[in-house]
Amino acid sequence: MTLSTVLGQILNKICNAASFYLASPQSSVNYLGRAAERLTAKLEDVNQEIAEAERNGQTTTNETRLLKRKAEAFVSEVAAIQRDYGAMRCLGGWSWNCVSINQRVSERMEEVSELISGVDVSKVAAKLPPPAAVELPISNNVVGMRSNLIQIVNQIRDENNSVIGIYGMGGIGKTTLLKHIHNHEDISKLKFEHVVWIVASQGCKLQKLQMDLAKKVRLKFEDDESEDDRVSKLYNFLKQKSCLLFLDDIWESYDLVKLGMEQVPAEHGKEQKRKVVIFTTRSEQVCTEMSADVIKKVEGLPYDQAWELFLKNAGEHVINIEPRITGLAKQIAEECAGVPLALITVGKVMSAKRSIEAWNEVLRQLKKSHMPKVTGMKERDPMLAAFKLSYDNLEDDNMRARLLCCSLWPEDFEIHKVELIQCWIGLGLIDEFDSINEAFDRGHFHIETLASACLLELIDGEIHTTKIKMHDVIRDMALWTASN
Missing domain, CATH: 1.20.120 (Four Helix Bundle (Hemerythrin (Met), subunit A))
Structure with missing residues (x-):
């Protein structure tokens, strides 16, 4: 070139x-x-x-x-x-x-x-990789729980404790306490790789617990796997991971090894991977059968804390209308015997009462409540009296029937509002309407009425949620009432 x-x-x-x-x-x-x-x-x-x-x-x-x-x-x-x-x-x-x-x-x-x-x-x-923990929705009310809360968080922190059992009667506040423990800021500082919350409920089988636990830690099970296969998968997945497992409302003991929660010796030169299980139950025997290192009974609130909780739900502006109502309110709070659910339920009922005569009648009803034993509770159990008071206080028999209808769903079941309203319509508990939209509007109104009386719970506490549930103690008493 x-x-x-x-x-x-x-x-x-x-x-x-x-x-x-x-x-x-x-x-x-x-x-x-x-x-x-x-x-x-x-x-x-x-x-x-x-x-x-x-x-x-x-x-x-x-x-x-x-x-x-x-x-x-x-x-x-x-x-x-x-x-x-x-x-x-x-x-x-x-x-x-x-x-x-x-x-x-x-x-x-x-x-x-x-x-x-x-x-x-x-x-x-x-x-996404599974988060170590997801904060549970819960109210900020910790009346009477702070001492138990701090104590149990410290017991979780203690590396000598692997199994912690919390027991007490239904409605005493075990689940609320467990949720506050789960959400406590010190739990996140312990750096567990998995913090898992599972609701067991009566009749829960081991397979369901295994499936729920696997889902929370993003471990896949095949449909045809045997119990031994599931145990092996959980064990091998969790053996070199630290895990804090919350089991709410168990009614029988479970073999924690079959949930992969066995303590595995640390490999040479590596940090011990802790496995901690904390559960709630109504039975002290379940705690002993689970070989709990710590067994904690949740007692009713002392009177000063019970009064604080009742006052919060009934409203100071109502109780302080005049001294005689204040005196009656203190007696009614005492009748609730420190059971948080009873204090909340009765307090909500009394928040709409303004006359001395109404307060006198409510106190008289609480003192005369004598109901048969149900779900292991004593005949004079204050929660039964609290339920009967709320139940009798509903506006009419149709509203009471609507409440009893909710007990047809299983315990701890999240009921779709639409399905519940359809059931009410089918049973004739919503009638005399001009259009189906009017019937559903009326149904939502009734749900909010029952929720405001603390007889139904809105999921996550939000009024616009699509689901509701019935507290297990309320459901037990509703079934007893329906059976009579």
């Missing part, structure tokens, strides 16, 4: 480059603008997919995050080029500013195709 040929090629490249950089950038700026519009539309689709994935418990992939940042930077830079080009004053359509614009366009041209093809809307998310 001769020198003149080489020089010709060099000059040709210079001329091509010069023709590009010295040309009017209008067409290339317009091209970039259209590309930026396509990317913007793709980014909107990606953001929608990311939002949907997060609602389904997934997270954005690292590749998507990187491409998203690049695409956003590209769109931003194109917008800056368009602004600069629009503000540029070209003499006869051209100026030296065109060189700068063309140079910036050239740089963006090289990445536009890669970005448009790289942003894949169908591959934006991956499953």
Whole structure:
């Protein structure tokens, strides 16, 4: 190749480059603008997919995050080029500013195709790793629980304790206490790799506990696996992981080894992976059968704390109407015998009472309540009296029948409001309506009435929730009432 040929090629490249950089950038700026519009539309689709994935418990992939940042930077830079080009004053359509614009366009041209093809809307998310713990929704009321709460958190902190049992009668506040322990800030400081909450309830089988535990730690079981297969999977998955397991409302003892909660000796030079189980039950015998290192009985509240809880639910403005009502209120709170659920239930009933005669009658009813034994409770159990008071206080027999109807669902079952209302309509407990919408409106009104009387619970405590449940003690008493 001769020198003149080489020089010709060099000059040709210079001329091509010069023709590009010295040309009017209008067409290339317009091209970039259209590309930026396509990317913007793709980014909107990606953001929608990311939002949907997060609602389904997934997270954005690292590749998507990187491409998203690049695409956003590209769109931003194109917008800056368009602004600069629009503000540029070209003499006869051209100026030296065109060189700068063309140079910036050239740089963006090289990445536009890669970005448009790289942003894949169908591959934006991956499953999240299971969180160590998810905070449980619960009220901030810890009346009478603070001492037990601090004590049990310290017992969890003690590495000599692996199994902690909490027992007491229904309605005494065991579940509420357990939730406050679960949410306590010191629990997160213990750095358990898995903190799992499972509701057992009466009749719960080991298989259900295994399935629930596996689901919480994101371990997959096959439908046809035997109990031994499940035990093996749980054991091998959890043996080198620290785990804090909360079991609420167990009615029988379970072999914790079959839940993968056996303490495994630490490997040489490695930290011990603790397994701690804390559970609630109504039976002290279950605590002993579970070989609990710590057994804690939840007692009724002392009177001063019981009065504080009753006052909070009945309302100071009601109780302080006059001294005689205050005196009657203190006697009624005493009749509730320190049972939190009774104090709350009766307190809510009394919040609507204004006359001395009404308070006298309520006190008389509580003192005369004599009901047969049910679910292991004593005949004069205050919770039974509290339930009867709330039950009798409902506006009519139809409302009482609506409440009893809720006991048809299993214990701890989350009942869909729509299904409950359909059941009420079918049983004729909602009638004389002009349209189905009116019937459903009336049904929702009745649900809120029962919830405000603390006879039904709104899931998560939210009025707009789609589900409700019946406290297990309330359900026991509702079944007893229905059987008579």
